[in-house]
Amino acid sequence: MASAHPRIVSDPAICGGRPVVRGTRMRVADILALLGEGASRAEILADYDYLTDEDITASLVYAAEMLDHRVIRAA
Numbered sequence: 001m002a003s004a005h006p007r008i009v010s011d012p013a014i015c016g017g018r019p020v021v022r023g024t025r026m027r028v029a030d031i032l033a034l035l036g037e038g039a040s041r042a043e044i045l046a047d048y049d050y051l052t053d054e055d056i057t058a059s060l061v062y063a064a065e066m067l068d069h070r071v072i073r074a075a
Contacts, residue, residue: 005065007058019062021055031059 009022019028026048034044041056 005058005061007055008062021051021059024050024055026051026055028059028062031056032063035060 007022008019008028010017010019014020015025015027020026021028021031031044031051035041035056039047041053044056045051045053
């Protein structure tokens with residue numbers, strides 16, 4: 001699955017093909033879970049020094065892209 005954001009990649013050989021931050025094994029889902037549990041960007045960056053603020057933003061953008069869909073209303 002291709003992403004419009006180059007920081008997010010999927011490779012069947014890495015994390016079972018789940019979307020990850022390029023060059024890491026940090027899954028987009030892990031970043032979203034951390035944010036959902038209340039971790040701040042600063043806390044995530046301190047705990048995972050190989051991530052950047054741009055990686056967190058890319059994860060959020062990717063998630064929004066994957067959830068975006070057309071709504072068709074029947075009359």
